[in-house]
Every structure is written in C-alpha cells, then in structure tokens.
Amino acid sequence: MAFPGRAAAETPVSAPRAGTTSREAAFDRLFEEFSAPIFNYVLRMVSDRDRAADITQDTFIKAYRKLDSLTDDASARSWLYRIATNTAIDEMRRRRFVVPMSDDEVRHARRPDLRPGPEAQVISTMVDERLQRALQRLKPNHRQCLLLSDLEDMSAQQIGEVMGLSYGAVRTLLCRARGEMRRQLATEGLTR
Amino acid sequence: MNHVDELISASLSGDLSDVERRQLETHLADCERCRSTLAAFSDQRRLLSGMRHVPAPADLAPRVRSGIESGRGRAAWWRRPGGILAIGASLATAAVALALALFLFNRPIQVADSSPTPSSAITIVSPNPVPSQSLSPSPSPTPSREPSPTVVPVSNDPAGYLVYTLSNGNAALSWVRTGSAPKVIKVPFGDTPLAAQLSPDGTWLAFRLNEGLKGAERLYAYHLPNGKLVDLGESLWQPAYGLGGQLAWAGSDYLAYTLFSSSGKPDVWLFRLRAGDVRQLTDTGDAFAASFMPSSSGSGSGIQLWISRAATDPGSYLVPLPPSNAAWGGPIDPAASGLTSVAGVYLPLVAPDGKHVIFWRGTMSTPGGHWSFGQGGMPYLAGQTPSGGFDFVGGQQLFPGLMPVGGEAFNGASIAWGPDSDAFAVWNTSWTGQPQPAGFPDSMRVYLGHVSDGQLITPAHALDSADTSGGMAVVDVAIAPDGMHLALTIRTGSGSEGGTYGATAELRYVTRRLGNDPDVVKLIGSSGAWNGPAVFGTLVGP
Numbered sequence: 197m198a199f200p201g202r203a204a205a206e207t208p209v210s211a212p213r214a215g216t217t218s219r220e221a222a223f224d225r226l227f228e229e230f231s232a233p234i235f236n237y238v239l240r241m242v243s244d245r246d247r248a249a250d251i252t253q254d255t256f257i258k259a260y261r262k263l264d265s266l267t268d269d270a271s272a273r274s275w276l277y278r279i280a281t282n283t284a285i286d287e288m289r290r291r292r293f294v295v296p297m298s299d300d301e302v303r304h305a306r307r308p309d310l311r312p313g314p315e316a317q318v319i320s321t322m323v324d325e326r327l328q329r330a331l332q333r334l335k336p337n338h339r340q341c342l343l344l345s346d347l348e349d350m351s352a353q354q355i356g357e358v359m360g361l362s363y364g365a366v367r368t369l370l371c372r373a374r375g376e377m378r379r380q381l382a383t384e385g386l387t388r
Numbered sequence: 389m390n391h392v393d394e395l396i397s398a399s400l401s402g403d404l405s406d407v408e409r410r411q412l413e414t415h416l417a418d419c420e421r422c423r424s425t426l427a428a429f430s431d432q433r434r435l436l437s438g439m440r441h442v443p444a445p446a447d448l449a450p451r452v453r454s455g456i457e458s459g460r461g462r463a464a465w466w467r468r469p470g471g472i473l474a475i476g477a478s479l480a481t482a483a484v485a486l487a488l489a490l491f492l493f494n495r496p497i498q499v500a501d502s503s504p505t506p507s508s509a510i511t512i513v514s515p516n517p518v519p520s521q522s523l524s525p526s527p528s529p530t531p532s533r534e535p536s537p538t539v540v541p542v543s544n545d546p547a548g549y550l551v552y553t554l555s556n557g558n559a560a561l562s563w564v565r566t567g568s569a570p571k572v573i574k575v576p577f578g579d580t581p582l583a584a585q586l587s588p589d590g591t592w593l594a595f596r597l598n599e600g601l602k603g604a605e606r607l608y609a610y611h612l613p614n615g616k617l618v619d620l621g622e623s624l625w626q627p628a629y630g631l632g633g634q635l636a637w638a639g640s641d642y643l644a645y646t647l648f649s650s651s652g653k654p655d656v657w658l659f660r661l662r663a664g665d666v667r668q669l670t671d672t673g674d675a676f677a678a679s680f681m682p683s684s685s686g687s688g689s690g691i692q693l694w695i696s697r698a699a700t701d702p703g704s705y706l707v708p709l710p711p712s713n714a715a716w717g718g719p720i721d722p723a724a725s726g727l728t729s730v731a732g733v734y735l736p737l738v739a740p741d742g743k744h745v746i747f748w749r750g751t752m753s754t755p756g757g758h759w760s761f762g763q764g765g766m767p768y769l770a771g772q773t774p775s776g777g778f779d780f781v782g783g784q785q786l787f788p789g790l791m792p793v794g795g796e797a798f799n800g801a802s803i804a805w806g807p808d809s810d811a812f813a814v815w816n817t818s819w820t821g822q823p824q825p826a827g828f829p830d831s832m833r834v835y836l837g838h839v840s841d842g843q844l845i846t847p848a849h850a851l852d853s854a855d856t857s858g859g860m861a862v863v864d865v866a867i868a869p870d871g872m873h874l875a876l877t878i879r880t881g882s883g884s885e886g887g888t889y890g891a892t893a894e895l896r897y898v899t900r901r902l903g904n905d906p907d908v909v910k911l912i913g914s915s916g917a918w919n920g921p922a923v924f925g926t927l928v929g930p
Contacts, residue, residue: 324439
C-alpha cells in the first residue's frame with residue numbers, strides 16, 4: 197500500500213492488530229486514495245499547512261468511526277469531502293469564537309493571518325500566492341463550492357451532496373462565488 | 389449576477405440541460421459582455437485547477453492511526469472542562485394533548501454556564517448622558533397624532549442591549565443593562581447579534597447571532613438572573629427580506645422561532661421554559677413562527693401560536709399548545725391536524741393586547757431557495773372581531789397609498805409592534821415596483837406608524853433620513869413603551885470573512901418628534917464595536 201508523498205508507505209493506517217478486517221481494508225483504501233486530495237482541499241480552505249494537516253487527520257479519524265454509515269462506495273468521495281468540509285468549518289469557527297480568553301489561550305484566538313505567512317512556505321509560486329490570497333478573501337461557502345468545482349472537478353450534484361445544498365442552490369452559489377472571485381482576481385492582476 | 393451568468397457558470401462543470409445549453413449559445417452569439425464573463429470564468433477555472441499540488445505531511449498516516457487507536461481525536465484547544473454541558477432530554481412516550489401527537493422527537497439541548505464577567509474592553513455610554521446630536525438637516529414632517537390612550541408607566545430608555553467587540557483579535561459578546569457594567573455572554577458559536585427579544589417577565593433574553601463563516605445564524609436564550617445560556621439551535625439559512633426571523637415569547641412558557649435546515653427548509657421550534665428543553669414543532673420544511681395570541685401570556689394554558697406555511701398561496705394556522713412542561717408529542721404537520729387555518733394569510737403578527745394583527749398577503753416564490761413574495765406582496769392591518777378572531781378579509785393595506793402595478797409589490801419587509809399595541813415599525817422594505825412617490829418606500833428608512841393614526845404608513849411616516857444616514861443596513865428596530873422612542877441598530881462597517889468579522893454597528897436612540905421638528909438621535913455604546921440590538925421593558929436580575 198502506498199501513501200502519497202510518504203516514503204514509509206507500507207504501514208496500513210487502520211491495521212494495528214494482527215488480523216486486518218475488511219472494514220479496515222476499506223478504510224485503508226479510502227486513506228490511500230483521498231488523503232492527499234483532502235489535504236490539498238483543506239489547505240486551500242484554511243491557508244495554513246499545520247491546520248490543514250490537523251483537519252485532515254480529524255477528518256479521517258471521524259471517517260473511520262463512521263465507516264459503517266457508508267454503504268455505497270460510489271458516494272465515498274462526497275461523504276469524505278463532506279466530513280472534511282464540516283471539520284474545516286468547525287475549526288475555523290472555533291478559532292475565532294466568542295469567549296474571554298485567559299493569557300495562555302489568547303494565542304489560539306487570534307484572527308487567522310491571511311497574509312502570505314505560513315502558507316508561503318507551501319505555495320511557492322507567485323500565481324499560487326495571488327490565487328490563495330484571492331480565495332482567502334471569499335466567503336467560506338463561496339470558497340468551498342469554488343474549490344469543489346474547479347479544483348476537485350465536482351458537478352453541482354456532487355457539491356450539493358458535500359455541502360448539503362440543493363442542485364439549484366449550488367448553481368446559484370457557484371455563480372456568485374465565480375463573480376466574487378473574478379473581482380478578487382482582478383485586484384491580484386490575474387484576469388484578462 | 390443574472391440568469392445568464394448562472395448558465396455560464398454551470399456550463400463550466402457540465403451542469404446544463406440541452407435546452408439551457410442552446411439558450412446560452414444563442415445568447416452568447418449576440419452578447420459581448422457575456423462572452424467576456426465566460427472567458428473570465430474559464431480562466432478562473434483553469435487557474436484554480438492548475439494550483440500546485442502540495443504533498444500531505446509524511447506523518448499523517450501514523451497520526452491518524454494513533455488517533456484511531458486512542459479512541460479520540462486531537463486534544464482540541466477549545467475543549468475545556470466546564471465548557472458546554474450537553475444535557476440529554478429523555479424520550480417522552482406519551483401522546484401530547486390536543487391530538488397533535490405523531491411521533492416522538494428528542495433533541496438534547498446545550499446549556500453553557502456563562503459566568504458574568506465585567507469586561508474592561510467596553511466603554512458604556514448610557515442613553516441619558518450622551519449629548520444629543522441632531523443629525524437631520526431635513527426632518528420629515530411627522531403626522532400629528534393623538535396620544536395613545538394606553539399609559540404605560542415604564543421607562544422609555546432601553547432596558548439593555550447586546551454589544552459585540554473585537555479587541556486585539558479577541559471577540560466578545562456582552563449584555564449591557566443600561567447603567568450597569570457589561571457582562572460577557574460566553575457563546576460557543578456566532579458573532580454579531582441581529583435581533584433580541586426580552587421575555588414578558590423580564591428574565592430571559594432571546595437573540596439571533598450571525599455565523600459569518602457559514603452565512604448562517606445561531607440562536608440563544610440567556611437567563612438574566614443566573615447567566616445560563618441555552619443553545620436554541622443553528623439556522624443554516626437566513627430569513628429573506630425580514631420574513632421569518634421572529635422571536636415570539638409566550639409568558640413564562642414558550643419561545644417560538646424558526647430554524648432553516650441546510651437545504652433552506654424552515655421549521656418552527658420551541659424553547660419550553662418549564663421543561664427546559666428545545667423541541668421541533670413542525671416537520672413540513674415550509675413553516676415559520678409568527679406570534680402568540682396574547683391570552684397565552686403567563687397563563688400556562690390556552691396557549692395559541694400562529695404559524696405560517698410558505699407556498700405559492702401561503703396559509704396560517706393557529707396551533708394550541710399545552711403547558712410547556714407537558715409530555716411532548718413530537719412534530720406536527722399543521723395542515724393535517726385539523727387546526728384553525730386562514731388561507732392566503734402569511735406571518736400574522738398579533739399586537740401585544742391582541743386587538744390588531746399585521747399580516748401579509750401575496751403570491752410567494754423561492755428565488756435562490758428563499759421564500760419571499762414574488763407577486764403582489766403587501767402587508768395589511770386587521771382588527772379583532774367580536775368573537776375574538778381577526779377580520780383578515782377586511783384588513784387594510786399598511787401602506788394605503790401604494791398600488792401594486794403588474795404584480796410588482798413587496799418581496800418582504802421587517803415588521804415589529806411596540807409594547808403599547810399602537811405603534812408599529814416597518815423597515816428593510818424591498819419594494820419591487822415603481823416608487824410611489826419617488827424614494828418611497830426606501831429600504832434604508834424606518835417607518836413608524838400608529839394604529840390610532842388612521843393614515844397608517846405614508847411617506848410622512850418615515851423617520852428622518854438622518855436617523856439611518858451613514859448606515860449600510862437597518863439591522864433591528866425596537867420601539868419604546870410610549871411608541872415615540874426607538875432603538876435602531878444600524879450597520880456601519882462591513883467587516884470581513886463573510887461580512888461579520890470586524891463589522892460595526894451603531895445603536896441609535898431616536899426620539900420621534902411631531903410636525904417639522906427633527907428627530908433627536910443619541911448614540912449608545914462604544915465606537916468601533918457592534919452595538920445593538922436593544923430591548924425595552926422591565927428586567928429581572930442583573
């Protein structure tokens with residue numbers, strides 16, 4: 197089994213015990229196929245490599261626990277992206293939630309730094325940086341549907357399954373997202 | 389955005405029907421602007437799909453494996469002892485009275501301890517000591533009006549208000565009782581407050597918060613005497629044109645409100661004060677909470693709630709409810725329950741004394757998935773009949789001079805009664821027809837009418853333009869007991885991240901002047917914060 201981008205790929209994720217069940221084998225296949233795309237999707241959502249890794253980790257732990265609810269292999273992709281999307285939203289929301297902080301907690305509640313800081317270590321090209329800045333200025337739901345459409349090449353139907361929206365609502369949301377992204381790309385000098 | 393833009397967008401992901409594709413191709417042949425849009429959207433898709441692939445961290449697999457083996461996820465920083473306590477509500481098995489029992493529904497509620505903590509970050513300005521600023525260079529002439537026959541011996545200053553502050557990157561929501569230090573409300577989710585309603589006995593404050601990151605809302609009830617916070621649920625869509633954001637209290641028994649599901653389906657929910665839980669009243673995916681009949685107040689019996697079902701031809705139902713500590717029978721379909729119903733009437737808002745009701749008529753539609761009026765939407769005022777009902781058929785237009793032309797009328801508007809049951813305010817008007825006259829009705833003006841003034845709402849009933857000047861939107865309007873003072877929450881700064889992070893709002897306390905005298909406007913709260921909404925009434929507790 198090979199884990200993308202990882203040298204020591206021979207160790208299955210979910211098989212710490214001697215016998216590997218079909219459930220664990222199924223989970224290993226999911227991890228193998230989707231861990232890298234999910235990480236990249238989340239990275240574009242939160243613009244921070246460490247946070248993206250944490251969210252991806254939580255996504256697959258949740259997926260393992262809920263694996264029995266996945267009855268149809270064909271819907272595995274939407275199912276995983278839905279977990280990832282919800283986990284990312286929860287993480288973003290909690291990073292800025294409303295509560296007085298003690299000193300040792302204050303660092304967690306800082307507003308996400310949208311400047312090209314940590315993400316600059318990850319996104320090396322100028323175009324990528326400008327794209328990421330433009331993405332980061334979108335509303336989160338605009339960013340999600342745009343990434344699912346243009347980065348993940350999902351249809352409106354599939355995006356609806358991920359985001360819990362109707363087909364028509366996705367088309368409307370996606371159109372608004374494209375319009376807003378067009379304006380943001382213009383400010384980055386990336387449009388014709 | 390228009391329909392063609394949506395077709396262009398959908399064409400990129402192959403989401404067009406054959407008919408739509410032909411329609412788009414025909415249009416593109418003749419429209420330079422849309423060809424430019426197609427090119428821009430195509431470039432955008434090419435750029436995004438070509439973003440660099442970043443390898444996942446090398447230790448991701450062992451981290452996941454470790455999490456699975458340990459039976460838990462990462463130790464998230466927000467999980468602190470003494471945080472949110474989930475209290476599971478037990479499943480009831482008895483059928484509820486009034487033949488409404490269908491099946492059981494169980495939903496745990498979340499109660500968070502909210503220790504009142506003074507915050508030094510907020511400077512409070514009481515309404516009284518603030519120098520008044522007459523912002524109006526051109527007051528609108530106010531119709532003369534006989535004083536309301538109802539004498540209400542309570543203060544016309546706000547009893548208190550919510551404030552949302554950002555200081556050094558930290559956000560805090562606080563409750564400010566007029567003349568007292570602010571108390572922080574530890575809400576786990578949500579940011580800028582959109583609406584607030586004080587319970588009739590002055591002990592609970594219900595409020596709606598933006599969830600800017602999701603374009604959603606979170607609703608809470610805050611117990612003023614002991615600082616308990618009840619999570620009323622998340623509404624994943626926001627009401628359109630002020631239709632559906634009601635927070636309706638019934639004495640010390642119920643709070644009724646509307647939550648939208650992730651697919652935009654509204655249903656009515658209840659916070660049952662005696663039982664201390666939250667229950668879903670309807671499960672039809674099209675129901676909105678409107679108002680309680682005033683006989684409900686504090687009686688513990690005979691509680692009746694108006695709910696409306698949105699449809700092309702909407703309708704309303706009067707739902708009898710048992711005392712709020714009765715066994716719960718589960719959600720209902722009002723149309724299947726043999727309830728009193730009124731066809732063609734939407735969102736009946738009953739005055740506190742029960743003698744009048746404001747309601748909507750019109751043909752509804754769901755552009756973008758949101759229910760609003762598509763044709764002929766118009767608010768009406770009706771009086772009580774001798775039998776205790778309302779004369780919906782004989783209702784008069786709330787804007788008597790407005791004539792819907794070609795079906796164009798209101799998409800909707802926000803409407804609230806004053807405590808004196810005479811004053812009412814209308815704001816956020818979305819009028820789709822020709823202004824009649826120019827600039828009327830105006831979405832950025834607040835209209836204050838009185839039942840005792842037979843004219844209801846005309847251009848002269850607009851508050852002065854200066855009362856809302858410099859604002860981006862009127863967020864909330866609360867009317868004082870005398871019907872001539874108002875607390876306006878006016879959004880003044882847009883913020884970021886969905887428009888709520890760092891957004892600012894002014895709380896403007898308006899004294900309405902008669903005749904040609906300009907209204908008097910005082911600012912309440914602190915600069916650079918989101919101040920409001922405010923509530924009027926008598927408070928219990930700190």
